[in-house]
Amino acid sequence: MVALARQTLIHEWRRFLPAIIAVGFAGLLQLLQTALVLGIFSSASLYITGSTADLWVGYPGTQSVNLGRPIDAGVEMRLRMDPDVLKVEPFRWVDADWRGARDTGGVSVFVSGIDAGPQGLMFARVLPTALRVRLNEPGAVIVDRADLGSLGVNLGEAATINGHRVRVVGITSGLRALGGVNVLASLATARQLDTTATADRITYLVAKIRDPSQADAVAARLGGASAFGNYAVWTAEHFTHRSQTYWMFDTGAGAGVLFLAAIVFLVGAVITSQTLVAAVVGSIREYATLNALGVGVAALRKVVMEQAFWVGALGLLGSTVLACLFFVLAHYYNVPVALSPGAALACLLLSMTLALVSGLAAIRTLRHADPTSLLR
Amino acid sequence: MNHLSTTTAFTLHASGISKSFTCGRVTTPVLHDISLAIRPGELTLIAGPSGCGKSTLLAILSGLQRPDQGRVTALGQDLETLDTRALERFRLQHTGFVFQGFNLFPALTALQQVELPLSYLGLTTQDVRRRATQALEEVGLGPRMKLRPAELSGGEKQRVAIARAVAKEPQLLFADEPTSALDAANGQVVIDILHRIARERGTTVLCVSHDPRLVSHTDRVLAIEDGRIISDYPPHLRPVSATGSQEHSV
Numbered sequence: 001m002v003a004l005a006r007q008t009l010i011h012e013w014r015r016f017l018p019a020i021i022a023v024g025f026a027g028l029l030q031l032l033q034t035a036l037v038l039g040i041f042s043s044a045s046l047y048i049t050g051s052t053a054d055l056w057v058g059y060p061g062t063q064s065v066n067l068g069r070p071i072d073a074g075v076e077m078r079l080r081m082d083p084d085v086l087k088v089e090p091f092r093w094v095d096a097d098w099r100g101a102r103d104t105g106g107v108s109v110f111v112s113g114i115d116a117g118p119q120g121l122m123f124a125r126v127l128p129t130a131l132r133v134r135l136n137e138p139g140a141v142i143v144d145r146a147d148l149g150s151l152g153v154n155l156g157e158a159a160t161i162n163g164h165r166v167r168v169v170g171i172t173s174g175l176r177a178l179g180g181v182n183v184l185a186s187l188a189t190a191r192q193l194d195t196t197a198t199a200d201r202i203t204y205l206v207a208k209i210r211d212p213s214q215a216d217a218v219a220a221r222l223g224g225a226s227a228f229g230n231y232a233v234w235t236a237e238h239f240t241h242r243s244q245t246y247w248m249f250d251t252g253a254g255a256g257v258l259f260l261a262a263i264v265f266l267v268g269a270v271i272t273s274q275t276l277v278a279a280v281v282g283s284i285r286e287y288a289t290l291n292a293l294g295v296g297v298a299a300l301r302k303v304v305m306e307q308a309f310w311v312g313a314l315g316l317l318g319s320t321v322l323a324c325l326f327f328v329l330a331h332y333y334n335v336p337v338a339l340s341p342g343a344a345l346a347c348l349l350l351s352m353t354l355a356l357v358s359g360l361a362a363i364r365t366l367r368h369a370d371p372t373s374l375l376r
Numbered sequence: 377m378n379h380l381s382t383t384t385a386f387t388l389h390a391s392g393i394s395k396s397f398t399c400g401r402v403t404t405p406v407l408h409d410i411s412l413a414i415r416p417g418e419l420t421l422i423a424g425p426s427g428c429g430k431s432t433l434l435a436i437l438s439g440l441q442r443p444d445q446g447r448v449t450a451l452g453q454d455l456e457t458l459d460t461r462a463l464e465r466f467r468l469q470h471t472g473f474v475f476q477g478f479n480l481f482p483a484l485t486a487l488q489q490v491e492l493p494l495s496y497l498g499l500t501t502q503d504v505r506r507r508a509t510q511a512l513e514e515v516g517l518g519p520r521m522k523l524r525p526a527e528l529s530g531g532e533k534q535r536v537a538i539a540r541a542v543a544k545e546p547q548l549l550f551a552d553e554p555t556s557a558l559d560a561a562n563g564q565v566v567i568d569i570l571h572r573i574a575r576e577r578g579t580t581v582l583c584v585s586h587d588p589r590l591v592s593h594t595d596r597v598l599a600i601e602d603g604r605i606i607s608d609y610p611p612h613l614r615p616v617s618a619t620g621s622q623e624h625s626v
Binding site (some may be wrong): 008011225259283286296371 | 468473541
């Protein structure tokens with residue numbers, strides 16, 4: 001079989017270049033946008049994904065980690081009584097006001113009060129143990145390297161949170177937050193900073209269980225009791241999903257992303273289909289000749305669709321290479337990007353759909369491939 | 377058409393063909409009640425001035441267009457009974473076309489141009505290659521079959537187009553003004569090839585042209601004017617200047 005579609009693509013690459021670039025850029029934009037959005041929204045659940053806890057216990061109906069309300073600290077006893085629970089740890093969330101060493105004005109920060117012990121569950125994945133134990137010092141805090149500028153401090157310098165003096169004892173990365181700045185402190189320090197704190201209330205309790213694969217069953221069992229007032233139990237996975245869904249859809253950000261994706265798709269499809277139409281028109285007399293020789297319209301359509309497929313494949317190859325470069329760059333500049341294989345595949349599939357839809361649009365042009373037009 | 381009553385079976389029959397085109401409110405008749413029969417193994421030329429309807433007649437005889445009235449029978453098949461897909465199938469198996477423009481894909485080599493329609497016949501790759509090579513050698517392009525259209529002269533391109541049309545080994549070969557884009561020498565080469573194909577393969581070759589130089593190279597000339605056949609003669613019996621005459625030659 002003569003590879004008409006591919007041979008034409010190679011021979012007349014200048015003609016097809018706009019379509020390849022259009023698909024490539026559409027793919028690149030989808031990939032980058034998705035990676036940025038997932039990266040930003042994954043920071044909404046950083047508290048959960050950065051920790052090794054299997055269960056989260058908080059106020060019933062809490063939609064996202066940052067919206068937690070205090071529960072009775074006595075729930076800890078209920079959790080410890082369960083034979084499947086290995087370790088329970090409180091987590092205190094404090095919305096606070098930061099004033100840096102340099103003149104920064106007020107900065108809204110989220111203070112995470114965590115267990116500073118070497119075996120602590122909270123932020124175990126992002127906080128090295130050596131750094132964590134430094135939080136035991138009264139008034140010690142740890143911040144992300146990327147936030148130093150906006151906080152107006154350097155390592156070892158002092159600042160104030162809610163009027164209390166704190167000192168930056170460590171700097172780490174991977175702590176960037178959505179809508180504010182994350183500050184890590186010990187539970188004791190956090191309680192001091194929280195002007196409304198009482199000893200018997202805590203924002204969350206997190207727990208490690210014997211068999212993480214049983215998390216769903218344990219969560220259901222623990223959530224059933226009501227002896228210690230209102231509280232709910234979620235698995236880490238469930239609570240992550242809850243937090244990300246809240247940011248993605250309830251804030252309207254998701255709608256924005258989908259809208260942008262639709263625009264990119266539309267513009268890409270217009271450019272690609274016009275290029276393919278031009279390519280078909282450019283060979284219309286040859287197609288008409290083939291039809292006169294008995295090659296059916298269906299076979300000619302297949303040639304156009306094959307061209308669309310190759311345009312899509314080449315475009316996506318380009319966008320994958322460029323996206324990888326961008327991700328390296330984003331990593332270097334601490335821009336939060338996250339792209340799961342599933343999401344990447346969805347983006348690439350969307351762009352391939354774009355190319356094929358454009359091919360379908362170009363197919364209509366084949367109706368001009370009428371052999372009788374060659375006889376006039 | 378008493379001239380046609382010889383012993384050879386006709387491969388192409390037309391009876392009472394009429395065709396008119398409508399543009400807005402104006403209807404222009406192009407062909408008036410044309411009947412003819414064409415024999416295999418001959419090169420038949422439909423000659424006449426431009427606009428006389430000869431290309432429309434070719435389109436109808438080859439099954440590319442349907443007549444308003446009348447009927448066309450090709451190889452014993454009534455073309456009217458075939459739907460679009462069946463007509464495509466019929467053309468794939470039985471007819472070849474050569475057009476005024478060469479209509480070659482710029483990206484393909486001469487060999488690939490010829491292989492392309494062959495590959496839809498369901499032949500093996502080796503058969504496709506063998507037939508394409510043979511067809512190109514037959515038109516004298518054996519040494520140049522790896523070249524693309526941009527590297528071929530006009531005459532060579534038309535020979536590739538002929539090879540593409542005849543590689544399928546069709547019983548019917550239609551050519552529309554095959555020489556009008558060529559100089560005299562190349563035109564003669566092309567018409568000689570068409571003639572040879574008719575003689576050696578027994579193909580029914582029907583050629584439309586207004587080029588008077590071709591007449592002496594054909595077996596039969598049908599002269600058309602204003603949508604009617606005005607003469608029908610073998611060229612060796614009648615000089616070229618016969619157009620306009622109403623008489624039949626034999």
